[in-house]
Amino acid sequence: MFSSESLISAHDLTKKFGSFTAVDHIDFEVYKGECVGFLGPNGAGKTTTVRMIYCFLPLTEGELSVAGMSVATQAREIKNMVGVAPQEDNLDFDFSVIKNLQVYARYFDISKAEAEKRAKEQLTFFQLEEKKNVLISELSTGMKRRLILARALINEPQILLLDEPTTGLDPQARHLVWEEVRSLRKRGVTIILTTHYMDEAAALCDRILLMDNGKVIEQGRPSELIKKHIGADVLEVDNDEKLLQTLKAEFPDAQFETFGDRIHVFTTQPHGVFERFLEKNPFTNVTIRNANLEDVFLKLTGRGLKA
Amino acid sequence: MTKISDSPVKFAVPRLTYKVWRVWRRNFDVFMKTIRVNFLPSLLEPILYLVALGVGLGGFIQSVEGMPYIDFIAPSLVAISIMYGSFFECTYASFVRMYFQKTFDAIIATPVSVEEVIAGELLWGATRATINSTTVLLVIAAFGVVSSPLFLLVPLIAFLGGLMFASIAMCFTAIAPNIDFFNYPAFLLVTPMFLLSGTFFPLSQLPPLVQTAAQVLLPLTHVVNITRGLVLGRTEAFLLLSLVWIVVVTIVFFVLSINLMKKRLIK
Numbered sequence: 001m002f003s004s005e006s007l008i009s010a011h012d013l014t015k016k017f018g019s020f021t022a023v024d025h026i027d028f029e030v031y032k033g034e035c036v037g038f039l040g041p042n043g044a045g046k047t048t049t050v051r052m053i054y055c056f057l058p059l060t061e062g063e064l065s066v067a068g069m070s071v072a073t074q075a076r077e078i079k080n081m082v083g084v085a086p087q088e089d090n091l092d093f094d095f096s097v098i099k100n101l102q103v104y105a106r107y108f109d110i111s112k113a114e115a116e117k118r119a120k121e122q123l124t125f126f127q128l129e130e131k132k133n134v135l136i137s138e139l140s141t142g143m144k145r146r147l148i149l150a151r152a153l154i155n156e157p158q159i160l161l162l163d164e165p166t167t168g169l170d171p172q173a174r175h176l177v178w179e180e181v182r183s184l185r186k187r188g189v190t191i192i193l194t195t196h197y198m199d200e201a202a203a204l205c206d207r208i209l210l211m212d213n214g215k216v217i218e219q220g221r222p223s224e225l226i227k228k229h230i231g232a233d234v235l236e237v238d239n240d241e242k243l244l245q246t247l248k249a250e251f252p253d254a255q256f257e258t259f260g261d262r263i264h265v266f267t268t269q270p271h272g273v274f275e276r277f278l279e280k281n282p283f284t285n286v287t288i289r290n291a292n293l294e295d296v297f298l299k300l301t302g303r304g305l306k307a
Numbered sequence: 308m309t310k311i312s313d314s315p316v317k318f319a320v321p322r323l324t325y326k327v328w329r330v331w332r333r334n335f336d337v338f339m340k341t342i343r344v345n346f347l348p349s350l351l352e353p354i355l356y357l358v359a360l361g362v363g364l365g366g367f368i369q370s371v372e373g374m375p376y377i378d379f380i381a382p383s384l385v386a387i388s389i390m391y392g393s394f395f396e397c398t399y400a401s402f403v404r405m406y407f408q409k410t411f412d413a414i415i416a417t418p419v420s421v422e423e424v425i426a427g428e429l430l431w432g433a434t435r436a437t438i439n440s441t442t443v444l445l446v447i448a449a450f451g452v453v454s455s456p457l458f459l460l461v462p463l464i465a466f467l468g469g470l471m472f473a474s475i476a477m478c479f480t481a482i483a484p485n486i487d488f489f490n491y492p493a494f495l496l497v498t499p500m501f502l503l504s505g506t507f508f509p510l511s512q513l514p515p516l517v518q519t520a521a522q523v524l525l526p527l528t529h530v531v532n533i534t535r536g537l538v539l540g541r542t543e544a545f546l547l548l549s550l551v552w553i554v555v556v557t558i559v560f561f562v563l564s565i566n567l568m569k570k571r572l573i574k
């Protein structure tokens with residue numbers, strides 16, 4: 001699906017803010033045409049990593065190159081080919097919706113006529129046409145997110161950086177964003193996104209880099225990660241010491257984790273084992289479901305709340 | 308392990324390209340959009356000063372340095388508008404764009420550098436000074452105060468002086484923890500300049516020490532000297548000294564303010 005040509009390459013990448021190490025000697029590659037998701041709890045270093053890629057933050061140590069160019073010396077060339085949708089809302093409050101896109105296009109030296117054409121296309125796709133002449137302060141959160149995305153595409157980037165692109169969006173708007181991400185990927189755009197939503201990462205990303213405390217703690221395809229760390233099925237049931245012993249006896253190979261008042265049983269055995277067990281031992285309040293990325297996330301980064 | 312540096316920002320002469328004008332243009336577009344509320348009130352202010360101080364107060368004053376009082380203060384009003392136009396643009400207005408609207412962050416994600424963003428802001432501050440002071444110039448011309456064709460050079464001085472005040476202002480913006488901080492430079496620097504730069508009375512009225520301080524330290528003194536010389540056609544050699552003073556201070560603060568802002572914005 002994507003080539004083996006590395007487009008973004010980080011070696012020993014480190015970012016310190018004073019004595020705090022936000023990104024701690026990480027290595028990763030992003031290949032041309034793939035969609036990579038940076039997952040991790042708040043404060044894991046995802047946004048800092050993304051900001052170094054678009055040359056917003058200088059590196060403290062290590063190397064980072066984009067399309068063979070160093071972020072330290074060729075920032076302008078890199079920024080020309082990158083589209084950025086930041087987490088915070090930094091739309092231009094002094095301008096209307098369409099003027100936001102036109103002024104932004106001017107920073108890229110896009111001609112007036114071309115900027116107008118692209119702006120209209122983006123507004124149509126993101127269903128913002130009716131709001132064309134409205135000031136930013138009059139937009140809803142969802143509309144602002146969509147406009148930030150439209151703005152990130154105005155220079156027709158080869159690399160798109162999406163920092164929590166769907167936070168605060170309703171399901172309709174989320175799916176609109178997903179649709180756009182998929183269609184851009186089909187057109188060969190390389191995409192990096194950070195997200196807290198595991199379904200989003202599973203739905204969009206070819207590959208996941210899981211970060212915690214400034215380090216990449218695991219990476220791989222979503223399905224591989226689930227298989228490797230969790231298995232196929234998960235059984236969830238109310239916490240009860242006697243029940244736990246019964247389950248452990250029944251499933252000696254399974255993994256058990258207790259989260260608050262629920263027991264999670266992970267198994268790599270084929271589908272159906274839990275169902276057959278339940279037919280003989282009917283419990284109340286029991287759920288059997290497919291293992292998902294959220295299980296992996298919680299298992300590897302822990303359940304405690306982060307900063 | 309390659310250690311790049313302890314502090315991400317090193318003091319340097321800024322490297323600028325034409326992209327500076329993209330930032331300038333952004334501010335110009337906003338100005339044009341709000342010209343009615345931004346610009347027209349500024350017409351009224353010099354008229355009020357000329358009537359109240361020039362005609363009203365001036366009625367009690369025989370003459371100052373051999374000229375009618377209204378002639379003495381009218382060029383000062385032009386100089387003061389240069390200072391106000393650029394100083395407030397590059398303190399309050401720049402701070403709002405940087406801190407509240409995150410406009411700088413948005414621009415830095417495009418092929419425009421931090422240096423170019425700040426330089427664009429400074430040039431825009433100088434432009435505001437030029438626009439505002441040219442308006443005042445037209446008003447005082449209407450009052451019949453302008454007596455030399457040299458007044459046509461005033462917009463050039465306005466741009467240069469504006470760039471100086473913008474650069475000084477931007478240094479405060481670079482260190483301002485919050486927007487209320489600007490009360491300090493506004494009351495401790497701008498107001499003293501407004502009153503003590505040979506604006507409303509000749510500096511020779513002041514004790515020698517204060518006089519010297521006003522000439523050596525207050526940028527507005529030099530801008531007032533030159534505008535008065537050009538508007539009234541009184542060109543003397545010391546004006547050249549004022550011009551050199553302005554050029555040197557402008558260069559120093561232009562470079563300094565961009566470096567301080569880089570330090571603030573690049574983490």
